Amino acid sequence: MLVVAVVMLYPFWVMIYNSLMTEAQFLAGKGFSLGSWKALASVIPVGQEVLSSTIICTASILIILLIGLPAGFAFAKLRFRLSTVVFLAIVSAMMVPLQAILMPEFVNVTKLGLTSGYIGAVLVYSALGTPFSVFLFTTYFRGVPDELIEAGIVDGLGYFGVLWRLVLPIAVPAIATVTVLQFIQIWDDLLVGLLFIQNTSERPITVGLAVLSAGRTTSIPELMAGSLISALPAMVVYLGFQRYLVKGLTMGIDR
Amino acid sequence: MAEITFERVTKIYGDDIRAVDELSLHVAEGEFMVLVGPSGCGKTTALRMLAGLEEISSGTLRIGGNVVNDVLPKDRDVAMVFQNYALYPHMTVGQNMGFALKVRHESKSEIDRKVREAAAILRLTDYLDRRPKALSGGQRQRVAMGRAIVRSPQAFLMDEPLSNLDAQLRVEMRLEIARIQRLLGVATVYVTHDQIEAMTMGDRVAVMRGGQLQQVASPQDLYDHPANEFVAGFMGSPPMNLLRARIASDDGSPVMTLGAQRLAVASRYAQSHELPTGAGAEVVFGIRPEDVDVLSANDAASISTRVERREALGAEILVHLSLLDAEGSSAFVVNDEGAVVSRPTTLVAKMGPRADVTVGDTLAVRFNPDRFHFFDATSGQSLRRVTP
Numbered sequence: 001m002l003v004v005a006v007v008m009l010y011p012f013w014v015m016i017y018n019s020l021m022t023e024a025q026f027l028a029g030k031g032f033s034l035g036s037w038k039a040l041a042s043v044i045p046v047g048q049e050v051l052s053s054t055i056i057c058t059a060s061i062l063i064i065l066l067i068g069l070p071a072g073f074a075f076a077k078l079r080f081r082l083s084t085v086v087f088l089a090i091v092s093a094m095m096v097p098l099q100a101i102l103m104p105e106f107v108n109v110t111k112l113g114l115t116s117g118y119i120g121a122v123l124v125y126s127a128l129g130t131p132f133s134v135f136l137f138t139t140y141f142r143g144v145p146d147e148l149i150e151a152g153i154v155d156g157l158g159y160f161g162v163l164w165r166l167v168l169p170i171a172v173p174a175i176a177t178v179t180v181l182q183f184i185q186i187w188d189d190l191l192v193g194l195l196f197i198q199n200t201s202e203r204p205i206t207v208g209l210a211v212l213s214a215g216r217t218t219s220i221p222e223l224m225a226g227s228l229i230s231a232l233p234a235m236v237v238y239l240g241f242q243r244y245l246v247k248g249l250t251m252g253i254d255r
Numbered sequence: 256m257a258e259i260t261f262e263r264v265t266k267i268y269g270d271d272i273r274a275v276d277e278l279s280l281h282v283a284e285g286e287f288m289v290l291v292g293p294s295g296c297g298k299t300t301a302l303r304m305l306a307g308l309e310e311i312s313s314g315t316l317r318i319g320g321n322v323v324n325d326v327l328p329k330d331r332d333v334a335m336v337f338q339n340y341a342l343y344p345h346m347t348v349g350q351n352m353g354f355a356l357k358v359r360h361e362s363k364s365e366i367d368r369k370v371r372e373a374a375a376i377l378r379l380t381d382y383l384d385r386r387p388k389a390l391s392g393g394q395r396q397r398v399a400m401g402r403a404i405v406r407s408p409q410a411f412l413m414d415e416p417l418s419n420l421d422a423q424l425r426v427e428m429r430l431e432i433a434r435i436q437r438l439l440g441v442a443t444v445y446v447t448h449d450q451i452e453a454m455t456m457g458d459r460v461a462v463m464r465g466g467q468l469q470q471v472a473s474p475q476d477l478y479d480h481p482a483n484e485f486v487a488g489f490m491g492s493p494p495m496n497l498l499r500a501r502i503a504s505d506d507g508s509p510v511m512t513l514g515a516q517r518l519a520v521a522s523r524y525a526q527s528h529e530l531p532t533g534a535g536a537e538v539v540f541g542i543r544p545e546d547v548d549v550l551s552a553n554d555a556a557s558i559s560t561r562v563e564r565r566e567a568l569g570a571e572i573l574v575h576l577s578l579l580d581a582e583g584s585s586a587f588v589v590n591d592e593g594a595v596v597s598r599p600t601t602l603v604a605k606m607g608p609r610a611d612v613t614v615g616d617t618l619a620v621r622f623n624p625d626r627f628h629f630f631d632a633t634s635g636q637s638l639r640r641v642t643p
Binding site: 145147148150151152153154155156157158161166169170 | 306307308328329333334335337338339341343344345354355358359402
């Protein structure tokens with residue numbers, strides 16, 4: 001356990017330690033300074049990039065939840081023609097690697113003129129994340145007793161009412177699981193942001209860091225400071241939702 | 256409050272699986288109707304059609320005189336109590352009970368008043384702020400009842416609401432549900448597979464089998480005058496003894512042959528029942544375990560049996576007996592020309608707790624001559640001619 005903890009935490013220690021040095025101190029191997037943090041803001045628009053990442057993440061996750069929740073509920077609880085086939089088709093989309101569809105996606109998004117602004121990236125992230133969320137919500141809702149839904153219907157609700165007022169409140173672990181996993185995936189992704197966001201003023205933090213490290217001379221302390229800023233939100237989200245995440249990922253096992 | 260009427264209501268799944276087959280049943284205002292039958296008999300499907308949770312394949316379903324075949328569940332004004340209670344886990348007891356009223360946009364004060372009234376009836380007042388997971392099984396069951404009561408619906412529908420409770424609590428809740436139903440006077444359809452619940456709770460009991468209604472009657476009538484072999488065997492614990500017998504006429508009086516033993520049948524049965532008259536005609540003879548008496552010695556009206564098994568239940572002993580043939584061996588029913596069927600002629604007798612019987616004993620038993628039942632050997636229908 002201790003070994004695992006050391007392996008996991010060591011990179012963070014390296015990031016924190018090295019970010020608290022100037023370039024010269026880093027090369028000398030000793031010293032302490034907040035210079036690289038101050039310099040980072042002048043090299044790349046960190047605040048703007050964090051905001052962009054937040055907007056892209058939030059919008060994508062909202063779309064993923066808005067589609068995944070009702071779709072999962074429908075696949076789990078409603079009887080309709082070809083539901084199994086459609087469900088399998090959606091779930092099989094999880095197996096398709098991003099790289100395989102990246103170029104066709106890029107062509108489509110470009111033709112639609114969606115590469116300026118966040119929309120293109122948000123749509124691509126939503127499309128990539130939705131199959132997983134549909135799968136997870138379907139699995140979760142299958143564990144919800146039919147009688148609970150029928151009780152709601154007899155009490156006067158329609159299916160959307162049941163979903164909104166009865167099922168949603170008890171689906172918090174599943175919602176948290178989808179949110180955390182998608183947040184980490186989208187926040188840390190470089191490829192989609194790099195391709196589908198053309199305006200430099202709208203690029204996410206991962207692209208900003210890539211630019212930082214791709215320069216002719218790269219300041220390691222500044223890069224470490226940027227990496228720390230980039231890693232922090234994902235860690236906060238993960239830690240905040242951790243208890244739901246475990247419940248969400250193990251659901252179905254104890255049934 | 257309203258009456259409920261099923262008119263030839265049928266539910267077909269897939270192409271030809273008839274879960275409910277032309278069910279015709281009338282539940283009067285304020286009546287407690289129990290639908291009983293073994294698993295898969297269609298009783299729950301019938302209830303779900305009534306609630307609007309299953310579509311009706313054919314027939315007409317009326318609540319309060321209105322045809323509700325195509326009416327949405329929320330517009331039928333019926334309340335349902337589910338087997339697993341189906342309480343909303345994220346709401347308190349009070350919120351659970353008042354939820355249907357909230358959906359109907361009733362005022363907060365009105366909801367609060369109705370919830371408190373129902374809670375008082377159900378003795379739940381102290382638990383209104385608790386979540387369902389903090390309640391015992393019996394309390395959850397009462398909350399489920401409360402959720403139905405607050406709505407003041409036209410009918411209560413209950414789907415095996417006691418099956419998740421332990422035996423003692425089940426007895427308590429049986430009385431509780433019956434008390435509340437009588438208090439409120441709302442037409443109730445109660446589904447169960449437990450014939451003791453059916454006998455003790457229902458004003459009338461409808462017995463179903465294979466999607467078809469077998470008989471509707473008051474519990475006592477059902478017990479005393481079962482319409483067929485199935486009802487006779489299903490109602491009563493232990494069930495009625497059903498033995499294949501040959502019946503013949505001896506100078507105008509019917510005589511029955513059970514295995515190798517002959518037994519005179521009171522001549523009034525020839526009038527009250529359509530007993531077959533042909534030579535070697537077969538019937539199914541039924542006798543309740545409590546109508547089998549042990550005699551101290553053989554006489555003309557007795558049957559020789561051997562004790563095969565003895566089950567002491569405390570208040571009574573159930574004694575499993577086999578009929579003896581001429582050589583004193585356990586008899587088998589002999590069918591046409593000596594072909595032996597697989598079922599030996601065994602029967603169960605209820606005896607007092609102090610009865611001195613041991614496995615292997617030979618006993619002379621007498622069947623209560625006023626309590627004979629006869630069923631058609633082929634169709635299983637009662638041969639009784641007159642209705643009581």
